[in-house]
Amino acid sequence: MSEILEQISTAVIEGEVEEMVDLTEDALGDDISAEDILNKGLMAGMDYVGVEFKAGNVFVPEVLRSARAMQESMSVLKPLLEESGVQMLGKVLLGTVKGDLHDIGKNLVGMMCEGAGFEVKDLGKDIAPEAFADAVKEFEPDVLGMSALLTTTMRVMETTINVLEEAGVRDKVKVMIGGAPVTQAFSDQIGADGYASNAASAAELAKQMVGRA
Amino acid sequence: MRTNYRVNSGVRFRMLSKDQLRELYWGVLHVLEYTGLEVHHDEARDVLKKAGAWVDGLRVRIPSYLVRRSLKMAPRSFTIFARDGNPRHDIHIGPGRAHFGPGPTCPNFADIETLERRPYVKADVPQVAKIVDALPNIDFCESLGTVSDVHHDLGALYEFAGMFPNTSKPIVAWSYDRHDSAGIHEIAVAEAGGQEAFERRPNYVHYCEPLSPLVSTYEALEKLLFAAKHRIPLIFTPCPIAGGTAPVTAAGIITMAAAESWMGLTVAQAIQPGLPYIMGGVLSVMDMSAMILAYGAPELSLMMAGITELAHYAGLPLWQTGGCTDSKTFDAQAMIEGSMSVFFSALSGGDLTHDVGYTESGMTGSVFQLAAMDEAIGYSRRITRGIEVNEDTLAVDAIHNVGPNGHYLREPHTRRHFKSEFWLPNLHDRRNFEEWDMMGRTTMKGRTVAWVREILATHQPSAIKSETEKVIQKVLEAGEDRVKDQ
Numbered sequence: 291m292s293e294i295l296e297q298i299s300t301a302v303i304e305g306e307v308e309e310m311v312d313l314t315e316d317a318l319g320d321d322i323s324a325e326d327i328l329n330k331g332l333m334a335g336m337d338y339v340g341v342e343f344k345a346g347n348v349f350v351p352e353v354l355r356s357a358r359a360m361q362e363s364m365s366v367l368k369p370l371l372e373e374s375g376v377q378m379l380g381k382v383l384l385g386t387v388k389g390d391l392h393d394i395g396k397n398l399v400g401m402m403c404e405g406a407g408f409e410v411k412d413l414g415k416d417i418a419p420e421a422f423a424d425a426v427k428e429f430e431p432d433v434l435g436m437s438a439l440l441t442t443t444m445r446v447m448e449t450t451i452n453v454l455e456e457a458g459v460r461d462k463v464k465v466m467i468g469g470a471p472v473t474q475a476f477s478d479q480i481g482a483d484g485y486a487s488n489a490a491s492a493a494e495l496a497k498q499m500v501g502r503a
Numbered sequence: 504m505r506t507n508y509r510v511n512s513g514v515r516f517r518m519l520s521k522d523q524l525r526e527l528y529w530g531v532l533h534v535l536e537y538t539g540l541e542v543h544h545d546e547a548r549d550v551l552k553k554a555g556a557w558v559d560g561l562r563v564r565i566p567s568y569l570v571r572r573s574l575k576m577a578p579r580s581f582t583i584f585a586r587d588g589n590p591r592h593d594i595h596i597g598p599g600r601a602h603f604g605p606g607p608t609c610p611n612f613a614d615i616e617t618l619e620r621r622p623y624v625k626a627d628v629p630q631v632a633k634i635v636d637a638l639p640n641i642d643f644c645e646s647l648g649t650v651s652d653v654h655h656d657l658g659a660l661y662e663f664a665g666m667f668p669n670t671s672k673p674i675v676a677w678s679y680d681r682h683d684s685a686g687i688h689e690i691a692v693a694e695a696g697g698q699e700a701f702e703r704r705p706n707y708v709h710y711c712e713p714l715s716p717l718v719s720t721y722e723a724l725e726k727l728l729f730a731a732k733h734r735i736p737l738i739f740t741p742c743p744i745a746g747g748t749a750p751v752t753a754a755g756i757i758t759m760a761a762a763e764s765w766m767g768l769t770v771a772q773a774i775q776p777g778l779p780y781i782m783g784g785v786l787s788v789m790d791m792s793a794m795i796l797a798y799g800a801p802e803l804s805l806m807m808a809g810i811t812e813l814a815h816y817a818g819l820p821l822w823q824t825g826g827c828t829d830s831k832t833f834d835a836q837a838m839i840e841g842s843m844s845v846f847f848s849a850l851s852g853g854d855l856t857h858d859v860g861y862t863e864s865g866m867t868g869s870v871f872q873l874a875a876m877d878e879a880i881g882y883s884r885r886i887t888r889g890i891e892v893n894e895d896t897l898a899v900d901a902i903h904n905v906g907p908n909g910h911y912l913r914e915p916h917t918r919r920h921f922k923s924e925f926w927l928p929n930l931h932d933r934r935n936f937e938e939w940d941m942m943g944r945t946t947m948k949g950r951t952v953a954w955v956r957e958i959l960a961t962h963q964p965s966a967i968k969s970e971t972e973k974v975i976q977k978v979l980e981a982g983e984d985r986v987k988d989q
């Protein structure tokens with residue numbers, strides 16, 4: 291691997307947010323393709339961070355800083371990648387369902403998905419089913435993630451899925467759900483496409499859903 | 504007579520100096536005055552504006568004089584009364600007194616027969632209340648669960664209706680909305696003998712939760728307004744998570760949580776001057792690997808002790824937290840985490856310590872954890888009761904009488920004092936090996952389970968008035984009627 295790609299992946303691992311743009315431009319100046327910078331530099335770094343996080347050697351704030359570093363570089367790479375027709379990982383739309391105000395878990399899921407290479411749009415909390423459906427039409431995500439922390443609001447996930455159905459967009463997205471009281475059995479019962487019990491596995495699940503795990 | 508003699512009448516610890524407390528106190532006032540909070544309730548914003556706060560859209564900033572005046576208006580000492588007049592079930596809130604009780608609304612429950620985790624159901628409510636009623640060191644009642652087998656909007660109502668007849672210890676009641684609060688209040692007032700009688704001898708406390716960071720939500724304020732207007736003692740408690748929804752530092756999370764709670768205080772005192780108000784805050788850390796709010800972390804005890812000291816400095820009682828664990832089962836971790844936080848709560852004199860019996864970070868309620876913690880509370884209370892020093896306890900005469908080479912077994916001094924000086928264990932086993940072996944080598948877990956089941960088989964709480972029973976029926980029917988089309 292070229293030295294600059296190595297530097298980029300190290301900078302991601304170390305979370306050197308300020309250096310990312312310069313490093314990325316240097317790499318492009320060396321005639322390395324945007325795609326290679328993404329896959330062999332940024333993602334190589336993030337993969338390492340993911341493994342270390344699972345092993346308990348790296349912690350959430352460090353993972354999020356690495357994800358931020360990657361975002362910096364992506365701001366340079368994204369137009370180039372789009373131009374050259376490279377398939378991006380995809381888009382994730384997120385929100386906490388209507389009536390529910392718990393949001394820190396959902397925020398973590400969003401940041402972990404960004405770290406995995408997704409483009410993420412977060413609608414916030416207390417989101418009505420119709421608002422989810424409208425956002426699906428507008429943002430055209432590959433994956434819709436819903437969060438609920440209350441047994442009373444869990445059932446709003448089902449309502450939301452029905453509203454997606456009525457709006458004719460249910461088959462345009464994969465639906466993943468989560469939140470402390472949610473289970474795989476509940477996900478199966480309401481016809482969601484998947485469930486994950488924490489933010490790291492949510493990002494994994496999203497990757498599986500777009501066929502890139 | 505002893506003059507100029509200083510008496511330490513119990514063991515307490517002090518973590519923060521006066522200077523540090525002053526710094527925290529003014530930090531909170533600064534946040535309220537310069538940053539302010541979002542207040543998602545029209546009426547509450549009006550109340551605040553009339554009282555002298557600056558309202559700018561949803562954002563409300565409160566000048567420090569107004570917060571300080573509200574702090575002065577709230578009492579430091581008051582009593583929550585047992586519904587049946589049993590004085591031993593009254594809770595006297597005041598300096599130096601720590602009280603304990605379970606927590607609310609876990610989705611799951613550790614089944615009393617199988618000990619397995621399963622959804623919490625209506626039939627669990629009376630059982631928990633009965634156990635609370637019988638446990639000698641548990642002072643107030645919450646249900647440890649959200650009732651899952653009734654209409655989803657009626658969980659809080661059925662919960663109160665199930666607790667009230669089954670314990671005369673004061674209940675800390677939560678609710679989803681104003682309808683629940685009204686139903687609950689109707690039941691409590693019926694038993695008290697009318698609104699005025701209730702105001703003189705309140706028999707329950709109302710609990711609501713604002714959102715961190717810095718939001719007073721519509722739901723929380725609806726309930727606060729209801730409680731304030733009906734002069735129901737009130738807990739207003741945020742649940743910030745250090746490093747997640749709050750600053751990562753202990754001083755930072757304490758400052759923010761206090762600001763969130765004092766916003767509620769200011770609204771409440773503007774409506775009902777002198778309303779008994781219990782400052783809140785469940786403060787702990789986000790585990791940066793497991794991504795949970797840790798109920799068994801040492802930082803929980805530390806932060807809770809800090810906010811307790813701040814509350815007391817400002818002249819308010821505090822809604823403490825302890826006796827809880829992140830463990831999924833009745834094991835050594837559960838006992839270490841639960842006991843340590845119970846002891847810390849007792850040491851810091853937190854006025855009402857809740858969440859005793861929470862396991863799995865608040866996801867599963869356990870009466871076994873609760874009963875084991877009853878033992879830990881007794882143990883802690885013996886320590887915080889301290890050492891009494893006077894002519895009699897000094898035992899100079901007894902020492903003289905026995906002299907060298909004697910023994911104290913038959914001394915009147917021993918007989919007179921051993922029952923108050925020594926704590927009598929209930930669940931702990933201190934027998935020698937042979938006896939323990941003969942009695943079937945029981946474990947703490949086995950003894951706790953047996954005790955809980957024995958209580959359920961034998962304990963009879965005092966009954967409520969028959970009129971109140973009718974009111975309960977009426978309130979539940981009205982509730983069912985309200986939700987029948989939803």
Ligand code: B12
Pocket residue numbers: 389390391392393394395396398399434435436437438439440441442466467468469470471485486487488489490492607608609610649677678679711712713714715716722740741742743744748793794795796863864865866
């Ligand atoms: C903090 C907290 C609050 C805060 C929330 C502040 C905020 N900004 O989020 C406040 C104080 C506002 C609050 C309010 C209430 N709460 Co609350 N709260 C909690 C608490 C203690 C921690 C939640 C948390 O943040 N955990 C940390 C995060 C990181 O974990 P997480 O959210 O579970 O997310 C992880 C996974 O679940 C997953 N995940 C999350 N979302 C998603 C989405 C997708 C797509 C995927 C794949 C994965 C995924 O990944 C995340 C990271 O690993 C829980 C207890 C608990 N153990 O969960 C109770 C809890 C959820 N609350 C509860 C209750 C009852 C309430 C109230 C009704 C209380 C009341 N009477 O006022 C209100 C309801 C307000 C409302 N309308 O929503 C109950 C729920 C019980 C039930 N039967 O449903 C719980 C279990 C506590 C309890 N035992 O009483 N609460």
